[in-house]
Amino acid sequence: MPPIRQTATAETTPLPLFAIPIIDIAAYLSPSPSPSPTATASLASSIRAAATSPGFFQITGHGISPALRDRLFGALKAFFALPQAAKAALHRDNSPCLRGYEAVGDQVLEEGLPDRKEGFMIGQELVGTGEDGLGGLRFGQGANQWPGEDEGWCPGGFKAVMMEYFEAVRLLSRSVFRLVALSLELEEGFFDRFVYGRDAITMCRVLRYPPSNTTGRGPTDTKPRGIGAHTDFGALTLLLQDDVGGLEVFYRPSETWHAIQPVPDAFVVNIGDMMGEFHCYLVPACPNRQQHQVPFAHKAEKERWTNDKYTSTLHRALSPVSGKDRYSVAFFNEGLLD
Numbered sequence: 001m002p003p004i005r006q007t008a009t010a011e012t013t014p015l016p017l018f019a020i021p022i023i024d025i026a027a028y029l030s031p032s033p034s035p036s037p038t039a040t041a042s043l044a045s046s047i048r049a050a051a052t053s054p055g056f057f058q059i060t061g062h063g064i065s066p067a068l069r070d071r072l073f074g075a076l077k078a079f080f081a082l083p084q085a086a087k088a089a090l091h092r093d094n095s096p097c098l099r100g101y102e103a104v105g106d107q108v109l110e111e112g113l114p115d116r117k118e119g120f121m122i123g124q125e126l127v128g129t130g131e132d133g134l135g136g137l138r139f140g141q142g143a144n145q146w147p148g149e150d151e152g153w154c155p156g157g158f159k160a161v162m163m164e165y166f167e168a169v170r171l172l173s174r175s176v177f178r179l180v181a182l183s184l185e186l187e188e189g190f191f192d193r194f195v196y197g198r199d200a201i202t203m204c205r206v207l208r209y210p211p212s213n214t215t216g217r218g219p220t221d222t223k224p225r226g227i228g229a230h231t232d233f234g235a236l237t238l239l240l241q242d243d244v245g246g247l248e249v250f251y252r253p254s255e256t257w258h259a260i261q262p263v264p265d266a267f268v269v270n271i272g273d274m275m276g277e278f279h280c281y282l283v284p285a286c287p288n289r290q291q292h293q294v295p296f297a298h299k300a301e302k303e304r305w306t307n308d309k310y311t312s313t314l315h316r317a318l319s320p321v322s323g324k325d326r327y328s329v330a331f332f333n334e335g336l337l338d
């Protein structure tokens with residue numbers, strides 16, 4: 001189903017059975033001289049509709065430049081092309097705050113269908129006190145692991161590009177949260193401290209999905225999973241994907257999976273468990289077994305935020321069958337965990 005384009009001024013059109021709206025937020029981010037109340041209200045209302053159902057939308061007009069995105073994809077491709085031993089040396093099991101590399105098959109979100117993806121997770125660089133540099137840090141806080149920068153494999157440096165993108169998308173997430181706050185009829189800055197304060201947990205994972213030569217079509221749904229069905233643990237996810245495709249969203253009313261076509265220049269945004277209703281009923285081995293292995297101490301918080309009005313929706317990515325690798329970059333804003 002083709003996506004529906006919505007802008008600040010578009011008339012509200014009835015949604016077909018399932019669609020991911022595309023919302024252009026430029027009128028909110030680059031206003032002249034300031035955002036028009038009408039445009040802002042219209043964007044907030046588009047977000048409200050999308051966040052209620054299906055819990056997914058795409059945003060354009062976000063201000064993250066194509067040049068930065070190109071450098072990011074160049075750097076992550078070069079990273080994944082490193083020898084396996086160099087990547088394994090940065091495994092996230094070595095990190096007290098779960099940052100670093102994960103190999104194909106490490107994560108199993110659907111029983112019997114291990115994820116066919118490799119990833120590399122970073123977060124905000126925070127150094128604590130004491131000899132181990134961990135004093136005073138909370139769960140999930142700490143330093144990133146980085147590959148050596150001296151091999152000349154990534155012009156400009158992997159770390160520099162990743163951190164530049166991380167800061168840009170972290171700031172963008174605050175703007176999206178401001179629109180989400182308005183969509184809930186809250187004060188615009190309501191979520192600022194939760195999602196952009198020093199202790200807010202924000203993580204970014206770059207991903208490579210190797211191609212599969214089996215489509216797995218048949219009576220049972222055994223298509224190879226790039227990432228198995230799950231909802232995101234945090235509050236809001238902003239995903240950049242390349243043009244290969246494979247991301248699918250589960251639409252509860254019809255109990256059907258729907259492909260999200262890559263839209264050039266767009267972020268896919270989805271509501272996470274912390275903001276949304278818990279949708280844990282489809283996959284018997286519940287996919288909410290914490291993508292990021294964080295305890296669910298925050299469940300009361302999410303109810304306070306949205307009164308369960310917003311939806312965290314199951315999604316998955318199938319392995320590419322085009323013979324090409326697929327790359328994506330997921331940014332998770334998990335807010336304050338306590």
Ligand SMILES: O=C(O)CCC(=O)C(=O)O
Pocket residue numbers: 205207227232239241246247291315316317328329330
């Ligand atoms: O790569 C994708 O399309 C989806 C990634 C995802 O859902 C995740 O990392 O939580």
Ligand SMILES: [Fe+2]
Pocket residue numbers: 230231232237315
């Ligand atoms: Fe996800």
